[in-house]
Amino acid sequence: MYFLRREKVSSIIMYFFLGLALVIPIVLVIGLFIKSNGVFDNNSISDLLFSTVWKPYQGKYGFGAFIFNSVLVTMLSALMAVPVCILAAVYLTYYTKSIYLKIFQPIIDILAGIPSIIYGVWGVLIVVPVISKYVAPFFHYESTGYSVFTGGVILAIMIIPFILNILIEIFKSISKELPEASIALGATQWQTIKYVVMRKAFTGIVSSVVFGLSRAFGETIAVLMVVGNVTQLPGNIFQPGYPLPSLIANNFGELMAIPGYESALMFAAVILFFIVMFFNIAARLLITRYENSVLS
Amino acid sequence: MMMYPKISIQNLNLSIRKQPILKDINLDIPPNKITVILGPSGCGKTTLLKCLNRLIDLEENIDINGKIILDGEDILNTRKDLPGIRKKMGLLSQRPYPLPMSIFDNIAYGMRINGLRNKGVIHQKVEHYLKQLSLWDEVKDRLREPASRLSLGQQQRLCLARGLAVEPEIILADEPTSALDPISSMSIEKKFVQLKENYTIILVTHILRQAKRLADYVAFIYLGEVIEFGTADEFFNNPRQDITKEYIRGIFN
Amino acid sequence: MRKKLLRIEEIFFKLLMILSLAIVVLVLSIIVYTIFKKGLPSLSWEMISQTPKGGYYFGKGGGILNAIVGSVYLAFGATLLAIIIGIPVSLLLNIHLKKFKRLVDSIRGFFDLLCGIPSIVYGAFGFTIMIFLGIKASLLAGIITIALLILPIMINAMDAVLKNVPTGLLQASMSLGANKSQTAFIVYLRQCSSAIITAIIISFGRAIGDTAAVLFTTGYTDNIPSSLLQPSATLPLSIFFQLSSPIPEVQNRAYASAAILTIIILIISLISRVLSGKYNKHKIS
Numbered sequence: 068m069y070f071l072r073r074e075k076v077s078s079i080i081m082y083f084f085l086g087l088a089l090v091i092p093i094v095l096v097i098g099l100f101i102k103s104n105g106v107f108d109n110n111s112i113s114d115l116l117f118s119t120v121w122k123p124y125q126g127k128y129g130f131g132a133f134i135f136n137s138v139l140v141t142m143l144s145a146l147m148a149v150p151v152c153i154l155a156a157v158y159l160t161y162y163t164k165s166i167y168l169k170i171f172q173p174i175i176d177i178l179a180g181i182p183s184i185i186y187g188v189w190g191v192l193i194v195v196p197v198i199s200k201y202v203a204p205f206f207h208y209e210s211t212g213y214s215v216f217t218g219g220v221i222l223a224i225m226i227i228p229f230i231l232n233i234l235i236e237i238f239k240s241i242s243k244e245l246p247e248a249s250i251a252l253g254a255t256q257w258q259t260i261k262y263v264v265m266r267k268a269f270t271g272i273v274s275s276v277v278f279g280l281s282r283a284f285g286e287t288i289a290v291l292m293v294v295g296n297v298t299q300l301p302g303n304i305f306q307p308g309y310p311l312p313s314l315i316a317n318n319f320g321e322l323m324a325i326p327g328y329e330s331a332l333m334f335a336a337v338i339l340f341f342i343v344m345f346f347n348i349a350a351r352l353l354i355t356r357y358e359n360s361v362l363s
Numbered sequence: 364m365m366m367y368p369k370i371s372i373q374n375l376n377l378s379i380r381k382q383p384i385l386k387d388i389n390l391d392i393p394p395n396k397i398t399v400i401l402g403p404s405g406c407g408k409t410t411l412l413k414c415l416n417r418l419i420d421l422e423e424n425i426d427i428n429g430k431i432i433l434d435g436e437d438i439l440n441t442r443k444d445l446p447g448i449r450k451k452m453g454l455l456s457q458r459p460y461p462l463p464m465s466i467f468d469n470i471a472y473g474m475r476i477n478g479l480r481n482k483g484v485i486h487q488k489v490e491h492y493l494k495q496l497s498l499w500d501e502v503k504d505r506l507r508e509p510a511s512r513l514s515l516g517q518q519q520r521l522c523l524a525r526g527l528a529v530e531p532e533i534i535l536a537d538e539p540t541s542a543l544d545p546i547s548s549m550s551i552e553k554k555f556v557q558l559k560e561n562y563t564i565i566l567v568t569h570i571l572r573q574a575k576r577l578a579d580y581v582a583f584i585y586l587g588e589v590i591e592f593g594t595a596d597e598f599f600n601n602p603r604q605d606i607t608k609e610y611i612r613g614i615f616n
Numbered sequence: 617m618r619k620k621l622l623r624i625e626e627i628f629f630k631l632l633m634i635l636s637l638a639i640v641v642l643v644l645s646i647i648v649y650t651i652f653k654k655g656l657p658s659l660s661w662e663m664i665s666q667t668p669k670g671g672y673y674f675g676k677g678g679g680i681l682n683a684i685v686g687s688v689y690l691a692f693g694a695t696l697l698a699i700i701i702g703i704p705v706s707l708l709l710n711i712h713l714k715k716f717k718r719l720v721d722s723i724r725g726f727f728d729l730l731c732g733i734p735s736i737v738y739g740a741f742g743f744t745i746m747i748f749l750g751i752k753a754s755l756l757a758g759i760i761t762i763a764l765l766i767l768p769i770m771i772n773a774m775d776a777v778l779k780n781v782p783t784g785l786l787q788a789s790m791s792l793g794a795n796k797s798q799t800a801f802i803v804y805l806r807q808c809s810s811a812i813i814t815a816i817i818i819s820f821g822r823a824i825g826d827t828a829a830v831l832f833t834t835g836y837t838d839n840i841p842s843s844l845l846q847p848s849a850t851l852p853l854s855i856f857f858q859l860s861s862p863i864p865e866v867q868n869r870a871y872a873s874a875a876i877l878t879i880i881i882l883i884i885s886l887i888s889r890v891l892s893g894k895y896n897k898h899k900i901s
Contacts, residue, residue: 077797078712081704088705088767089723092730095764098744099737151636158633164423171637177885178644180818181878182825184852188859188874189647192654224643231640247418248460248522252473252529253450257626262472266463278732285734287828288852292859312736312828319832336740340733347732351725360511478618 096340103337105330115334121298123321128331130311130338132300136215137310137342139301140290141283143219148227149276156234157260161246168235179228187292190221195293203305210305213295218308221293222283230279237271238264240361270360274353281346285339287312311339369394369533369563370415375429375439377410379422384410386587388429396579397555397564399595401571403610407587408567412535415565416452417445433533450477453526453562455536459518461510462525466502469510469521473529492524496554516547523554534558536566540573552577571613575599583607648878655875658868664876668838675863678838680873683854685840689755690830690850691823694762698770698819701763703812706774707800711786724775730768736828738765743832756844758834765829766819773815777808814888821884825877827852851877 106115109126118129159168198220199212210216241264249259265272295307296317315335322329368391375388384407392398400408413419415431417438431439438448450473462469470489479485489506493499498520502513510521519539526534536555540548555564555577568574574581574595581598583591583606591598591607602608666679709720742761751757781804789799805812827850835847836857851873858870 074795074797081708081712081797084701084704085708085723088701088771089726091764092741095741095744098748099740102744102747151639154629154633154636155640158630158637162630162633171640173885173889174641174644176889177882178640180821180825180881180885181647182827182852182881184825184827184855185647185651185874185878185881188855188871189650191859192871193646193650227640227643242460243421244456244458244460245462247421248454248456249462249472250421251416251418251449251452251454252476252526253446254472254476255446255622255626257629258476258622262464262476263462281732285736287734287736288856292856312734315736315740316828316831333740333744336737340737343732343734343737344729347729351728 099333099337099340103330103334105327106334108327116338119300123325123328123331126327128334130335132298133309133311133314133335134338135300136294136308137284137312139304140215140218140222140294140308140310141280143216143304144222144226144283145276145280147219147223148230148279151223152227152230152234152275152279153272156231156238157264160235160238161256161260161264175228175231178224179232183225183286183288186221186225186289190217190289190293194220198305206305208303208305211295211307213293213307214305215294215301215308216304218290218294218310219304221289222286225286225289226279226283229282230275233275233278234272237268237275237357240271240358241267242361267361268357270353271357274350274357277346277350277353281343281350284346285312285343287316291316311335315339367394368392369433370565371430371432372411372415373430373432375411375414375431376427377414377419377429378426379410380424381426384587385414388584388587388589390582390589390592392563392565393580394563395559395561397559397566397577398580398582399574399578400565400567400582400584401574401578401610402569402584404569405586407584408569409537411584412454412537412565412567414439415533415535416449416454418449418454420445450529451531452533452535453523453529453531455519455523455526455534455539457538458542459515459522461513461518461521464510465507466510466513466521467506469525470528473525477529488528492528495527496520496524497550498524514547516543516550519543519547519551520554523551527558531562533563533565536564538568539566540570548573571611583610585610648882651871651874651878654868655871655873655878658872659875660872663869663872667840672838673857673861673863673866675865680849680851680854680858680869680876682838682840683849683851683873684876686755686834686848687824687851689841690758690762690834690848691820693755693759693844694766694823695816695820697759697763698767699816702767702770702774703805706771706778707804709775710778710781711800711804712796714783714786724772727768727771727775731772734828735765735826736831738762739829739832742829746833751845753833753835753847754845755834755841755848758830758848758850759844761829761833762823762826765826766822769822770815770819773818774808774812777811777815778804781807810891814891817884817888817891821881821888824884825852825881827856851880 106128110128115128115130116134117131119132120127120129121132159171194217195212198214198217199210203210245267246259246264249263290310291313294310294313296309296313297307298309301308315332318332322332370392372388372390375385377385388411400411402408410419414427419425419427429439430437433451462472467489470492471485474485474488490499493502498517501517510518513521540551543551552573555566558564566577578595581593581595582589585606591602591604599611602611663679664684665681667682669676669678672678709723713720738761741764742757745760746752746757785803785807786799789803830850830853834850836849836853837847838849841848855870855873855877858866858873861867
């Protein structure tokens with residue numbers, strides 16, 4: 068371990084890597100901005116963000132529909148995932164012996180580790196036909212199964228382990244004397260959860276939801292495989308949609324064929340980047356606020 | 364000797380994860396007096412309190428047997444109406460734990476979960492209990508503010524008021540002044556002396572001087588066993604056991 | 617009466633909670649079960665030992681060896697690159713820079729944010745790099761992109777463990793005359809070795825399974841790449857393309873490929889669980 072003895076040398080090498088790790092991402096983000104510049108030739112910023120006119124051959128890029136679809140799918144997934152996660156997290160931390168949490172943790176971790184493509188395959192295999200044959204008709208809609216709703220379902224399943232882990236941490240961080248104080252006053256476990264624990268954890272819960280949203284927004288492959296990929300504003304949730312990440316992934320082949328397409332797709336990545344960053348930063352601020360309130 | 368005891372603890376044995384914590388506790392708590400449970404810091408005393416209001420139910424890996432008789436009923440071995448049993452006891456912990464709500468709502472909490480809806484009555488009672496703890500003047504203009512904004516001393520008084528608001532018969536206090544400054548501690552101690560007229564108070568402490576100041580009766584618990592029990596006078600002036608003598612002399616930490 | 621209502625409410629929510637928990641467990645079971653049920657029957661030795669022959673995607677013979685090997689090369693290279701950068705960075709944060717708390721916290725926050733960037737954006741990053749470096753869609757481009765993707769995750773995971781090493785250890789080592797780098801590599805790494813390996817393994821799992829980031833950067837080919845500058849197939853993409861085929865036989869092979877990927881991931885999960893269990897046993901604290 069000679070090189071370690073020369074502290075100067077080894078330290079310099081280490082700092083060099085730190086520099087790389089810090090600088091490269093920043094350079095890449097800037098690079099992305101630069102590459103997407105071309106998209107402003109024919110479009111104003113409000114066109115880009117809100118218009119739904121998507122005519123690449125004419126250089127018209129209105130991302131409105133895609134952004135809308137992304138928002139729709141993300142909201143749907145949160146609607147389905149968040150209640151399940153809150154209920155499960157409360158149950159595991161307050162209603163069962165601590166050993167159950169230890170048993171469930173591996174299940175949650177395995178779910179978190181399953182690659183996106185596998186969720187996609189499973190979605191195509193099981194969820195799409197189920198939606199087409201049972202769920203949509205139940206609500207009096209016709210659907211091929213490839214729809215915004217399906218995207219929402221798959222996404223919900225994918226973000227559940229993520230949100231669940233955060234929620235469990237949040238509930239665990241509430242000192243047990245607080246619910247004990249409520250119980251000592253004669254409240255039942257459920258009253259305590261309702262009026263004391265939920266209040267205390269509220270900021271943390273919101274933060275976990277926002278984290279989940281940011282995760283859902285950026286998820287690409289699994290959604291792409293089940294959402295239908297039709298450029299439109301879907302009339303109802305059982306119709307196909309086209310969220311932003313799917314747009315980027317799907318059209319990569321066309322990149323060279325249409326001039327200026329490249330900058331459009333890069334711009335899509337920029338939009339995605341900003342939205343996800345925004346959610347992430349918001350969630351982080353919330354969780355810091357929550358941690359401060361718990362420590363006091 | 365004494366009148367009919369308020370609480371009678373009989374042959375209480377408790378182990379956590381097979382480790383005995385409370386060994387064959389037999390204790391009669393007299394009504395309307397301050398009974399101090401004295402002893403070096405350890406987990407026995409708090410655990411005993413938790414048995415009294417069945418908070419022990421929330422812990423895992425507990426083996427417990429024995430009886431705790433309150434008003435003629437064995438409250439340790441029953442499964443009926445636990446909230447009702449707990450309402451008979453007010454708990455004051457080592458550190459104040461204000462509920463995450465306003466000052467007003469903290470006091471009102473116990474009443475509301477029991478179904479009290481009449482706003483006028485609630486308001487009246489909140490004022491009454493805040494006054495009883497001499498908090499009213501300090502907080503009357505900020506009743507809707509979060510309770511967490513109060514100082515520690517105020518929070519502890521708030522917790523006591525909150526506990527009294529459910530109209531218990533017994534007050535369980537677990538080292539209630541250990542997190543407080545001397546002035547706030549004094550104020551809590553004074554309250555206890557006033558309160559014993561109407562409540563039975565069980566005070567756990569490891570501060571010898573506090574025990575001397577407040578106790579009517581003392582139970583000395585060491586390593587999970589009741590070493591000695593008697594009136595404060597007997598205990599401090601004429602202790603029977605050697606361990607007790609050494610403890611009083613301050614040889615223990 | 618009121619008590620009755622309260623009781624009903626309590627039981628109702630309790631049922632909902634149990635239902636929610638059941639959903640979480642069921643979902644995992646159903647996914648794994650379905651993939652295996654559909655995929656394992658179509659799994660054959662041929663599949664994992666041969667590359668696709670002509671017309672593979674239309675039903676002809678061959679296997680997905682190209683993708684398996686490609687993914688392994690990719691994940692291996694990316695993880696290696698991430699380790700080379702990640703270990704020094706996390707050590708720096710916890711030892712050399714330990715006294716600059718604000719700086720360290722900001723850097724940690726920076727990497728935390730990087731963790732949240734979706735992999736398709738990393739794919740776009742990778743594309744930018746490719747243009748910048750003038751390389752085509754290849755194993756190298758994929759490795760760099762995936763390394764960037766997993767780097768923040770690895771740093772985060774390692775940092776989480778290194779953070780908890782008691783400062784007493786640092787002081788003890790320094791007072792024995794070791795410099796910071798020696799302390800870092802010899803003492804801290806040893807102390808956290810299991811956890812660090814766990815972090816590496818988890819990152820490897822992430823690298824093997826990611827699709828969006830390799831989409832633009834690694835290309836696709838039916839051959840096993842013989843150099844870094846050649847395009848390479850990856851398991852996720854292989855699954856995707858097979859699934860897109862109109863021929864049922866090929867679709868079944870897609871399921872089989874999915875089963876293979878799932879098995880790899882499950883094994884990785886298992887190994888990391890076992891290792892982190894070992895870590896907790898020997899922790900000094």
